[in-house]
Amino acid sequence: MSAFSRFTPLVQSLPSTIPFVGPEAIERQRGRPVAARIGANESGFGPAPSVLSAMGAAATGIWQYNDPENFELKQALARHLGTQPANLAIGEGIDGLLGQIVRMVIEPGLPVVTSLGGYPTFNFHVAGHGGRLVTVPYVNDREDLDGLLAAVRREDAPLVYFANPDNPMGSWWDADSVVAFARALPQTCLLVLDEAYGETAPAGTIPAISALIGMPNVIRTRTFSKAYGLAGARVGYVIGTPETAQAFDKIRNHFGMNRIGTAAALAALADQDYLADVLGKIAASRKRIAGIATANGLKPLPSATNFVAIDCGKDAVFARAIVDRLMADHGIFIRMPGVAPLNRCIRISTGPEEEMMLLEEALPKVIESLGRQ
């Protein structure tokens, strides 16, 4: 064993794990390129042409560090959201911000409430700080707000995670229910309200900024990775009270943001026409995926996100076989939930028609081949 001998006991106890295996690793493992990349809830529709132009214009400045205060991006986001720059903190995607949030709240042994089958990367960070995960089962494929609240109270938990709309199921709660949940929480519990898929949700799903902005125990997380088509840019942000948002400055990697991603985010925010266009394409693609599922005897679940969870009607072994065969035989990369009963489903990201045609052609073959076994 040639690891350093004096890592903290907590770090020594952790596995060298990864919350998600990337499609590139799957390609390498299988020796087969991905023909349709519709598994990571990226946006195959891509960013706006105006964003690509802005990235090109920013390229020659890459020898400079990004502004550690993220001044311009905060200003633009504040204008867009109707809030103040002081209400915001910027980070390397929501994943990075979740790590900071957990670090700010969790000491070893403290309970953290989330849904059973919820976002694995959040759980990864909780484990990484020695938190004790308290999980609440989904009810009807939706996160259980009453159950989450009861668990927080029972455990006196300082942290609860709730995604609206939800990943991996695509389900959602209306804004009033979310606000009621936030208000019912003890003020000693920090709510992480993950709104990564907020742009793709129906009207009435996302609470107004003003509804939660005064609550020190609410942090809303947002990203440019999904509807804006900038997963590889690594730009996310949080919305909270000024004092809660400012707390990130205590621990964040101040020079961690990259310059091209920041330029891309600024341009993306400025091009709301393009976003509206993409949202239409995502909605159409959800229907397309649902149609393909139905045609194959599978049941698509309603979705407020840029993906569709599909109930395959059997167990996790069957769903896993579909995921595996789609990739192995057809180069189609999708994913599936990791925990029962959600893992009777597969999860397919929206994308351009070329990918949908590949899926449409491959899925019947996969289903048939599995039926024959």
Place this chain on the structure above:
Amino acid sequence: MSAFSRFTPLVQSLPSTIPFVGPEAIERQRGRPVAARIGANESGFGPAPSVLSAMGAAATGIWQYNDPENFELKQALARHLGTQPANLAIGEGIDGLLGQIVRMVIEPGLPVVTSLGGYPTFNFHVAGHGGRLVTVPYVNDREDLDGLLAAVRREDAPLVYFANPDNPMGSWWDADSVVAFARALPQTCLLVLDEAYGETAPAGTIPAISALIGMPNVIRTRTFSKAYGLAGARVGYVIGTPETAQAFDKIRNHFGMNRIGTAAALAALADQDYLADVLGKIAASRKRIAGIATANGLKPLPSATNFVAIDCGKDAVFARAIVDRLMADHGIFIRMPGVAPLNRCIRISTGPEEEMMLLEEALPKVIESLGRQ
């Protein structure tokens, strides 16, 4: 007070600080644009044209997350370094990696040894994890290897930071001394050997990879931010034993790397001709800066880095006045060390001749204006 009430006691005790104020913030404070950006040890020579081409080619793929395993970059780095991919971990610049290293080793109260006046961002991370900083003064403007070793032994410290070449002084030790220092350390102490400026150092400064690669308690940190001209790309890496390098997977933000930066780093590594060209320009620029300093009655210190520390011959107030007046009156952004006796110096980054001409014109005026006061 509207911050969340239950942040950890450690986080509550931390200031919302920033290790460095960025030039953008200085511009905003002074209402004056930076005319010469030669303060943050960036490379005004920029990256290679081949790098800009690679960034452009990668732009349309920005809707995809970066490979979380950083497979290609690790392969390329391993070939370049003559080591194995398993010896490497990739991160969002050395700053991000330093945060991970501190987190892996430090629990509240544990001692961490560094030089008095050494890299503030490392100290920021130590504070952020509750470590107790034990500082060793520079001797003759160089980090004191014997003093660092003695402090580690005295404190039974699990972590020591040493930069070679050094920032902010530009001084360096020969490779044999560095290797001897590493071998003399107790195996219960992790050495962070920061080689951010390794490319610009004279031959014989940087230990061979083979000299330290078998030591579980040595982590070498490298970056594309300095000589490669990619500070805004946020790509750094560490070299260690496979087991030590693998430990980063336990806690890192696996999807934290941005896609354009990764493409830029790959292209930069492939264009060693350009690097050689830039290294020549940096060396010439060091001489240019030294000449300007000497012509103004100041004493340039020898430098193995892409900057020159200049002894202004008086106290910190005088050095600070030069830094302030250069920016306020001439828009020239430079920095200075933060701690006595180093802070009798100013620190000027190498850069293109246009910036040098601005400096050459401004510095005599600043010195003269201060003499009149």
